[in-house]
Amino acid sequence: MLITRDPLEVVVEMVTAVSLAPERLEDRVNAIVDILSPDLGSHLGLLIRADLTDLDIQVLGRHMSAGARSHLRHQIRHQLKDPLLEPVVRGDxxxxxxxxxxxxxxxxxxxxxxxxxxxxxxxxxxxxxxHGGSNVVVFMLGRVGQDFTEDDLALLRAVQPVVTGLGTLLRLPRHAQQLLVADNTAMEHALTEREVQVLELLAQGYKATVIARKAGCSTRTVHRHLGHIYDKLGVGDRLSAVNRAHVLGVLDLDPVDMS
Structure with a gap:
C-alpha cells in the first residue's frame, strides 16, 4: 500500500521537534506524538514504559492527571498478557x-x-x-471510529527506526539517563510506584508524618523511601528531589516553596 505522506518528511519534522523540545521527558514524548497524530487521525498519544521485573510502570502523555496516570498504570499491569502488549513483551x-x-x-x-x-x-x-522484553517501551495512539489502516501502519513501520533512535534524546538530560529506559539496560534505577507516590506528596509540601498517614505507612518507612529517592535522583535534599523529578517528567504537580 502507498503511504499518504513521505516518511522522510515525517522523520525530519520529528527529529527537529524533539531536539527543540524542552528538557522535560514528557515534552519530548509529546513532540513525537504531535507529529504522528495528524497523519493518523489520532486523538490520544501515550508512551508506556514497564519494568516487568518489578512491575514498575510509567505513563507519559499530555493532559493526564496524577490520578489518571495511576489508574492507567493499574490497568496496564493487568493487560501485559493481553494480545496487544504480550507480543511486545516477547520481543515482537x-x-x-x-x-x-x-x-x-x-x-x-x-x-x-x-x-x-x-x-x-x-x-x-x-x-x-x-523496546521489548523485560523493559517494555511502546507508544500508543488512539482514535475513535474505524481501525487504523494499512497505510497508517506502513507509516509507523517507516518511522519506527528513527523513533527508536530518538531514545537517546528521550533520555535527556544526561545526568538522568540512568532513570530513563529505551535500551537494553535494566530499569534498576527507576523510581518505584510507591516512591513516586511519596514524591508526589512531598511535592505538595507535606511533612514525613503527614505523608506516612496519607500513604498508609510508618514515618520510618517514608524516610527510607526518601533515602532511595535521593539516591536514584542523585540529590541530597527534598527541594532538589522535587525539582529534579519535574525536569525528568516524573511529577506533574507544581513544586511548592519548601524553604
Missing part, C-alpha cells in the same frame, strides 16, 4: 492495532476496549513499539 516490535491483535469481534467485546472508551473516549489503538 511490529506495529499493530488492537483490532488486529485481538481480532475485530474479540476487540469489540473486550473489557480493555470498554475501559479506554470510558477513560479516553477512544475505541481504536495502534502501537509503535520501541
Amino acid at each position: 516490535l511490529t506495529p499493530t492495532t488492537a483490532a488486529r491483535a485481538f481480532g475485530e469481534q474479540a476487540w469489540r467485546e473486550s473489557t480493555t476496549r470498554a475501559a479506554v472508551m470510558v477513560s479516553f473516549g477512544i475505541d481504536q489503538i495502534a502501537t509503535l513499539p520501541v
Whole structure:
C-alpha cells in the first residue's frame, strides 16, 4: 500500500521537534506524538514504559492527571498478557492495532476496549513499539471510529527506526539517563510506584508524618523511601528531589516553596 505522506518528511519534522523540545521527558514524548497524530487521525498519544521485573510502570502523555496516570498504570499491569502488549513483551516490535491483535469481534467485546472508551473516549489503538522484553517501551495512539489502516501502519513501520533512535534524546538530560529506559539496560534505577507516590506528596509540601498517614505507612518507612529517592535522583535534599523529578517528567504537580 502507498503511504499518504513521505516518511522522510515525517522523520525530519520529528527529529527537529524533539531536539527543540524542552528538557522535560514528557515534552519530548509529546513532540513525537504531535507529529504522528495528524497523519493518523489520532486523538490520544501515550508512551508506556514497564519494568516487568518489578512491575514498575510509567505513563507519559499530555493532559493526564496524577490520578489518571495511576489508574492507567493499574490497568496496564493487568493487560501485559493481553494480545496487544504480550507480543511486545516477547520481543515482537511490529506495529499493530488492537483490532488486529485481538481480532475485530474479540476487540469489540473486550473489557480493555470498554475501559479506554470510558477513560479516553477512544475505541481504536495502534502501537509503535520501541523496546521489548523485560523493559517494555511502546507508544500508543488512539482514535475513535474505524481501525487504523494499512497505510497508517506502513507509516509507523517507516518511522519506527528513527523513533527508536530518538531514545537517546528521550533520555535527556544526561545526568538522568540512568532513570530513563529505551535500551537494553535494566530499569534498576527507576523510581518505584510507591516512591513516586511519596514524591508526589512531598511535592505538595507535606511533612514525613503527614505523608506516612496519607500513604498508609510508618514515618520510618517514608524516610527510607526518601533515602532511595535521593539516591536514584542523585540529590541530597527534598527541594532538589522535587525539582529534579519535574525536569525528568516524573511529577506533574507544581513544586511548592519548601524553604
